Amino acid sequence: MNTVCRRALLQLCTRPRIIAHVGKDRGIHSSCRRRTVMPAWVIDKYGGNDVLRFNENVLFPIIHYPNEVIIKVHAASVNPIDVNMRSGYGAKSLNMSRDPLHIKTTGSEFPLILGRDVSGTVMECGLNVKYFKPGDQVWAAIPPWKQGTFAEFVVASANEVSLKPESLSHAEAASIPYVVLTAWAALVNSCGLTKEKCPGKRVLIIGSSGGVGTAAIQLLKAWGAHVTAVCSGNAFTLMKDLGADDIIDYTVESLQDQLKTRDLFDAILDNIGGSSEELALQCLKPWSGATYVTLVTPFLYNNDQLGIADGMMRTGVTLASKVAKHYCKGIHYRWGFFAASGPSLDEIGKLVDAGKMRPVIETVLPFSDVPQSFQKLEAGHARGKTVIQVVGP
Incomplete structure (x- = not known):
């Protein structure tokens, strides 16, 4: 020994x-x-x-x-x-x-x-x-x-x-690590977007200039997806540098009006929540396996305010109702959560050393x-x- x-x-x-x-x-x-x-x-x-x-x-x-x-x-x-x-x-x-x-x-x-x-x-x-x-x-x-x-x-x-x-x-x-594993959990675990399934997929990222958004853009581009990024105008250059195919500046015109001019998406990653949720859900391809995943959830807030038992119950009811509501419209609704993973970081490290992520x-x-x-x-x-x-x- x-x-x-x-x-x-x-x-x-x-x-x-x-x-x-x-x-x-x-x-x-x-x-x-x-x-x-x-x-x-x-x-x-x-x-x-x-x-x-x-x-x-x-x-x-x-x-x-x-x-x-x-x-x-x-x-x-x-x-x-x-x-x-x-x-x-x-x-x-x-x-x-x-x-x-x-x-x-x-x-x-x-x-x-x-x-x-x-x-x-x-x-x-x-x-x-x-x-x-x-x-x-x-x-x-x-x-x-x-x-x-x-x-x-x-x-x-x-x-x-x-x-x-x-x-x-x-x-x-x-x-x-933290931002890219959060993006990985949302895109891979919740949306099912692996490197084999990504080529040709259209993905919308709301709140794209933050840490998770910039990590998600790079992952998706490394895997061959078409990425539309929503951000303010002063992040335009960064989004282009990271490889975003289409950039929407929500400060110059209504986001809803701008999204109407785009084709529907296969997946949406929402880092903002709030009013963007209902708007985003209208932009997915129905009955095609399209998925909306948000990182803004009431899970921890409910537990803080109501206690663990009541908070978990409230959270479960909220999630179940949203999943059922949107499934009836042919859309998968998901919540995304960070998940620590050494094996995922192994894969991400390969992309970094190959020059596909920075x-x-x-x-x-x-x-x-x-x-x-x-x-x-x-x-x-x-x-x-x-x-x-x-x-x-």
Whole structure:
């Protein structure tokens, strides 16, 4: 049994709060010196940006299960879900899936580390991890019920992790996983649009200039679909650069009037919701397997407002009624949700290294500027991701 396995076995048996060999330069070393804490951005309550707090003494993460790895975070990025979670959105639902040991120890989910994207280096592997080893350069999207990536180290399940594309730096890689896996879940899992089925399909993306929209455009174009993007005029150049075949500027003329001049679509990905839902559903080819999928759902909101039982019931009734209503019109109605997936990132990494997908980054900020990154995202109209450089390039 090698040293890493012995160390992982010891962790599984004793669950100590000390697991990493780290030197003064925060690199990975084989010295016997062990640190018990790490720096991280945490929140101790839900609220506005003032609840973000830099803490140099957050307990080191440990491997609880044999399929987990510990990643040294080189870069992370900010997503809308981070802002929503900071404000308490989805807390009741997420707490049901959070680490019960952490909640039992602290009495709540706090201190909570936000951040979903990570690109970094594998430091330790659980006993059952076969595809990764210490020193591997990896990327991943961490599910929202786990401690996040605005920290020096993070734990992830091996099936959530993939080898980082060689063509990307850590900062570039950290901008991609969460948004592209959300797009993948919507297009592949909900719409059934695989690379084999995409050629010739007409797809409409509403809210195309955000992180999920830009990822969806690139996926669909890599697979041969015809993409129509809906955005404001100042995102026109970006949409063209990403390969959109047709661009609708909703600020110059009614979206409804502009859509009437286009042929019907095989699939629609809606990142906006609200009034766009009914409008979009009129633009699909009926009785042809056409699918509408929205990422704006009442699932977490209902649970927050009504409690888990009543919220789930309300959500189920809402979804069932919409599915039935539109199925009668020959249209499939779906909700899309993020799903962490290392195998999907493997496929996406191939597209990146083949030059068919690229990161869309607006700015890179140092680790000290995490609060500023939240403010920037909340200001809206970003044209790319804000990346947090945790370790210098």
